[in-house]
Amino acid sequence: MSDPHPARFFEKEDKRSFLQKIAEFIHPGPDSHEELIAILASAEDNQVISAESRIMLERVIRMASLTVGDVMVAATRMDTINIDAPFEQLLHLIINTAHSRFPVYQGERENIIGILLAKDFLKLQRAPELNIRALLRPAVFVPESKGLNDLLRDFRSNRNHLAIVIDEFGRVAGLATIEDVLEEIVGEIEDEFDIGEEEGDIFALADHTYRVSGDTPVERVAEAFGVPIAGSDADETFDTIGGLIAHEMGHVPKRGEHLPLCGLNFVVLHTKGGAVRWFKVSAAPPEAGAT
Structure with a gap:
C-alpha cells in the first residue's frame, strides 16, 4: 500500500549539508x-x-x-526576630545586622511565622499603633534538596528574595537568598565593604585606625601591627584573624561587637553568612589589651 502522505518523507529529510555531517562526525557535540x-x-x-x-x-x-543546601546560610547563623521582643531590641538588631529581610518566629526559633522587611519595620516609628504581625510577609519554605536552578526560577516568578530551608525531617536547616543564588553565577556580589583582592586586606583610615579583612592570616596582622597575636587557649591555633576573634568571643560575632586582644581593639564592621568580613582595628587601652 502506498503512503497516502508521500510529502512526509521530505519533512523528515535531514536538512544538514554533506560537509556539516562530516564535521559533526569528526567533532561530535559534548556528551x-x-x-x-x-x-x-x-x-x-x-x-x-x-x-x-x-x-x-x-x-x-x-x-x-547544586542544591539549596549547597548555598544556604545554616540555621545556627540565621539572624531571626522574636515577634514578642520589644521595639527597641528589634530596632537594635535590624540596625546592627543591616539585613533587609528577617525570618520572624514565635515561641521557638523553629516556628517561623513570616518574613519582616526592614523598610516595613520602619513604619512602626511613624505609626506605633501598628501591630508588627500585620507587617509580616508570608514565609516561603523549600526543601534542602531543591535544585538551585528551580529555586532561582521560583524567586523570579514569585518575586521573593528569601526562602526558609527545611531538612528531610521538616526542621529549619537554614535560609537562602536570591543573592546567594546569583553569586553562584556571577561570583561574589560586592557591597560597600568589598574591595578587590589585589588591593590588599589591611587599610589605614583617616582616623588613624585600620580596616582589616576577617580572612587575613593571623601572622600578617601580627606583622602589620608589630605585636604578637595569640588567643587565650595556647593549644588552639587559627589561620585567620576572623576565626581567632570568633573563638575568643565564644559565639558568632555580630556587627558592632568589639574585643580587646593583644594590645589591639577589634570592632566588627561587617558580617556575611555568619563570618566576619571586616574589622576596624585600633590600639586598645593598656589595661584592656592584656591577655
Missing part, C-alpha cells in the same frame, strides 16, 4: 558537563569568548548540579 566545560576553555584559548564569559558560563553549567 557531559565536563566536555562542555572543556569546549568553553578551548573557546577562550582561541579568543572566541573572554575569560569572564567562560567563567560565568561554567558557573551556570555547574549550578545545575
Whole structure:
C-alpha cells in the first residue's frame, strides 16, 4: 500500500549539508558537563569568548548540579526576630545586622511565622499603633534538596528574595537568598565593604585606625601591627584573624561587637553568612589589651 502522505518523507529529510555531517562526525557535540566545560576553555584559548564569559558560563553549567543546601546560610547563623521582643531590641538588631529581610518566629526559633522587611519595620516609628504581625510577609519554605536552578526560577516568578530551608525531617536547616543564588553565577556580589583582592586586606583610615579583612592570616596582622597575636587557649591555633576573634568571643560575632586582644581593639564592621568580613582595628587601652 502506498503512503497516502508521500510529502512526509521530505519533512523528515535531514536538512544538514554533506560537509556539516562530516564535521559533526569528526567533532561530535559534548556528551557531559565536563566536555562542555572543556569546549568553553578551548573557546577562550582561541579568543572566541573572554575569560569572564567562560567563567560565568561554567558557573551556570555547574549550578545545575547544586542544591539549596549547597548555598544556604545554616540555621545556627540565621539572624531571626522574636515577634514578642520589644521595639527597641528589634530596632537594635535590624540596625546592627543591616539585613533587609528577617525570618520572624514565635515561641521557638523553629516556628517561623513570616518574613519582616526592614523598610516595613520602619513604619512602626511613624505609626506605633501598628501591630508588627500585620507587617509580616508570608514565609516561603523549600526543601534542602531543591535544585538551585528551580529555586532561582521560583524567586523570579514569585518575586521573593528569601526562602526558609527545611531538612528531610521538616526542621529549619537554614535560609537562602536570591543573592546567594546569583553569586553562584556571577561570583561574589560586592557591597560597600568589598574591595578587590589585589588591593590588599589591611587599610589605614583617616582616623588613624585600620580596616582589616576577617580572612587575613593571623601572622600578617601580627606583622602589620608589630605585636604578637595569640588567643587565650595556647593549644588552639587559627589561620585567620576572623576565626581567632570568633573563638575568643565564644559565639558568632555580630556587627558592632568589639574585643580587646593583644594590645589591639577589634570592632566588627561587617558580617556575611555568619563570618566576619571586616574589622576596624585600633590600639586598645593598656589595661584592656592584656591577655
